[in-house]
Amino acid sequence: MTGPTESSSQPGSPSAPRHAPRPRADWAALGADLRAAVPDAIAALVVTAVIFVVLYVRIDSGSSQTLQVMPFLADADEYWMYWLCQAFGWSALLWAWLTVMLGLVRSSGRPRWMPFGHAGVERWHRTTGLTTIGLMFAHAFMFFAELVRGNEDGLGWGALLLSAFVDVFVPGGYSTGTGRVAILLGLIALYLSIPLGLAYYFRFRTGSRLWRALHRFIVVVYALSVWHTLLYGTNVWFGGWFRTTVWALQVPVAALLLVRLLAPARPGERLRLRDPAARPRFLPAAARLGGRIAVAASVVVLLGVTITGRDGGRVPGEEAGGMVVGPGTVWVGLALLLLVIAVVVRAVGRGGRPAPDRSGG
Structure with a gap:
């Protein structure tokens, strides 16, 4: 049996094994999906505009149930940022619903009657997922803008921006009313959606098994989004x-x-x-x-x-009782969720293939 010659084992030799460094993220796929998401994002903005008009008209006419709980919002012109915030929230929930449905279709056995292939469904799933994250951020940002606009405490710009940032973007920062729970749930959903939703683009580093395992927790994010909406969404108070x-x-x-x-x-x-x-x-x-x-x-x-x-x-005309779930319960639930995710990461490890994987979660 003959072994390799000295020249063939040199690093510069054509026959020497070459191990390219593993990329940290699949930027090419992310860029392609961002470009493909442009029509989807435009459609989402059109839907948001329609929802905003509906909310504005209902407030302006006094027919919105929200006014029974927050009558100070009756001036639709003054609080237009708040209603745009709500419109983004509703379109985000709609796109999240579509994204989850597409993901479940992709990861299920394909029925014979389905006219679309798994590859097309998965690509649409990824683009709607990117749009959903953008809509969720826009929902939070418009609430931040409304708090900055409605500066009733006479704070300076620095203190005002910091106060609004804490209320909107710091979990647990909002400390009054149902927002103590609702906004906390919304922020948890927003912050979890980023790593869990974008795990696909880091599959080179994590391995295919781990990114699939992480991505499946996105269903929990969707459940938190629905919970947030039913607690705090405009027109669903009662x-x-x-x-x-x-x-x-x-x-x-x-x-x-x-x-x-x-x-x-x-x-x-x-x-x-x-x-x-x-x-x-x-x-x-x-x-x-x-x-x-x-x-x-x-x-x-x-x-x-x-x-x-x-x-x-809630029931119209009846006094609302105290909240069954408080912020402490939500924090405990988040800690348990993170613990489960950590256990899954530990169990799965880096067992997946580092090669590009186009299969669904």
């Missing part, structure tokens, strides 16, 4: 058809999540209580079965809320 519609939109999300769990695109993620070819793994199988049962129960609950229109929210 029970009614609009609030019921928000609940009804969650039924297909939960149903599609159940489909995703029962028939995932990846064979290795399918539920196998007994696998003759492998060692018995009771805990993973039990966890997957428990997850499917919990999601199925959620579908039933969401259908019940949608049909009855009763979700435990």
Whole structure:
């Protein structure tokens, strides 16, 4: 047996192995998706403008339920920044709904009747995800701008900007009313959406398995966004058809999540209580079965809320009770979520392929 010659083992030799440094991020894919997201973002801005007009007209005519709780907002011209903030919030929730639906379709087994391929659905999923993050930031920024505009304390510019920044962008900084919980939930959703939503573009460093595992937690971000909306969203203060519609939109999300769990695109993620070819793994199988049962129960609950229109929210003409969930509970929940994410990162490690991976989460 002959070995390599001395010349062939030199670093400059054509036959010498070359290990290019692994890039930190897939900037090319991110740039391409940002360009592809331009039409999507334009559509989102048009939808935001339409929502803003609807909110403005309802306030101007006095028909908005929001005025029953915050009558000082009746001047639509003076508080137009606030209503634009609300419009961005609604369009962000709509785009988040679309993004989650596309992601669940992509990661589920493709039915024969579906006219679109997985690659096209995933590309659309990524572009709507980028648009959603932009809309969420615009929602927060317009609230920041409204607080700066409505300077009622006579603060100097430096103190005013700092105070508004703390209220809007620092979790726990807003300390009055339902905003103590609602804005905290919204900020957690915003800040989690960035690393979890953009994990795909760092898959070279993390490996494919880890970025998929992280990206799946985006469903939790969506749930926080819905919770934030139902607590603080304009025109959903009280029970009614609009609030019921928000609940009804969650039924297909939960149903599609159940489909995703029962028939995932990846064979290795399918539920196998007994696998003759492998060692018995009771805990993973039990966890997957428990997850499917919990999601199925959620579908039933969401259908019940949608049909009855009763979700435990406020009732017109009745005094609102105290909040069931306080900031402390939210912080504990966040700590548990971060702990779960850390455990997943620890378990998955860097087991995925470092090569580019176009498969969905």
